[in-house]
Amino acid sequence: MDLRGSPYLLEIPDLSMAENIESINLKFCKSLIEVNPSIQYLTKLEVLQLSYCDNLRSLPSRIGSKVLRILDLYHCINVRICPAISGNSPVLRKVDLQFCANITKFPEISGNVKYLYLQGTAIKEVPSSIEFLTALVRLYMTNCKQLSSIPSSICKLKSLEVLGLSGCSKLESFPEIMEPMESLRRLELDATAIKELPSSIKYLKFLTQLKLGVTAIEELSSSIAQLKSLTHLDLGGTAIKELPSSIEHLKCLKHLDLSGTGIKELPELPSSLTALDVNDCKSLQTLSRFNLRNFQELNFANCFKLDQKKLMADVQCKIQVNLHKFSLLLMIINYILNL
Numbered sequence: 001m002d003l004r005g006s007p008y009l010l011e012i013p014d015l016s017m018a019e020n021i022e023s024i025n026l027k028f029c030k031s032l033i034e035v036n037p038s039i040q041y042l043t044k045l046e047v048l049q050l051s052y053c054d055n056l057r058s059l060p061s062r063i064g065s066k067v068l069r070i071l072d073l074y075h076c077i078n079v080r081i082c083p084a085i086s087g088n089s090p091v092l093r094k095v096d097l098q099f100c101a102n103i104t105k106f107p108e109i110s111g112n113v114k115y116l117y118l119q120g121t122a123i124k125e126v127p128s129s130i131e132f133l134t135a136l137v138r139l140y141m142t143n144c145k146q147l148s149s150i151p152s153s154i155c156k157l158k159s160l161e162v163l164g165l166s167g168c169s170k171l172e173s174f175p176e177i178m179e180p181m182e183s184l185r186r187l188e189l190d191a192t193a194i195k196e197l198p199s200s201i202k203y204l205k206f207l208t209q210l211k212l213g214v215t216a217i218e219e220l221s222s223s224i225a226q227l228k229s230l231t232h233l234d235l236g237g238t239a240i241k242e243l244p245s246s247i248e249h250l251k252c253l254k255h256l257d258l259s260g261t262g263i264k265e266l267p268e269l270p271s272s273l274t275a276l277d278v279n280d281c282k283s284l285q286t287l288s289r290f291n292l293r294n295f296q297e298l299n300f301a302n303c304f305k306l307d308q309k310k311l312m313a314d315v316q317c318k319i320q321v322n323l324h325k326f327s328l329l330l331m332i333i334n335y336i337l338n339l
Contacts, residue, residue, distance in 0.1 A: 144165075166189070170193060
């Protein structure tokens with residue numbers, strides 16, 4: 001059933017006799033106020049799309065279909081409760097509640113869900129029972145301004161690859177990681193109220209991206225060196241003033257953002273680093289010896305205490321090396337063309 005974009009649709013009829021319906025698309029039905037409770041009995045329903053139904057207020061308390069794959073309530077700003085989804089739905093793939101600004105409770109959904117999008121909701125806490133969402137691959141709770149805590153049971157999510165908590169301004173701590181999370185690749189904690197990371201962060205051995213920008217973090221534990229797979233580390237805008245010397249052991253690190261921090265000196269950095277941003281680090285005075293030849297991006301703008309002459313000399317050396325490589329490349333191309 002496809003009624004998307006019907007501007008005057010206020011409600012849908014009783015569908016209890018339409019037992020073969022597999023998909024309901026009501027996207028952009030701006031006047032829709034209520035979805036008939038009969039949809040909870042549609043046992044063959046696979047897709048329910050209600051995104052941008054801005055006036056929608058009433059949904060059935062549960063969806064009984066065991067073949068539901070997608071529930072899309074994106075930008076249903078007046079919906080207050082997400083329907084419970086049968087725990088026996090083995091094919092549930094995605095639940096999207098982004099910008100459902102009046103939803104305050106974590107949804108009751110099947111443990112088979114893979115993608116859960118809760119950005120911009122008013123959810124206050126994540127229940128410890130989240131550990132039963134064992135198939136979850138991506139959990140986004142970006143800009144959940146009321147969220148204040150994450151349970152330690154989140155480490156039970158062995159399939160989780162992305163955990164997005166950016167902009168959760170009341171979130172003051174990240175839980176202890178009691179056991180390895182071997183699938184987790186990206187952890188986004190920027191613009192939260194977090195002040196420190198637990199030393200157990202070392203159990204995230206396969207983490208490739210860690211975003212901590214614009215937090216109150218003042219220092220990094222030396223255990224950060226255990227994140228052997230880390231390629232991107234964002235500390236921009238934090239209260240950090242120094243880096244642990246162990247950072248040089250992050251042999252896969254390619255991008256390091258320290259912009260706007262109070263850092264005074266840089267320790268030895270990993271030779272793998274290709275991008276460094278220390279823009280607006282007004283207290284930065286000294287750099288450790290590191291090879292500029294590997295860098296593709298460097299930003300030293302507004303580092304007023306830094307010896308710019310020495311830096312420029314190193315940069316010129318890098319330019320000369322690159323020009324030499326370019327000249328050799330031109331010679332090879334010309335040689336091939338003249339064969």
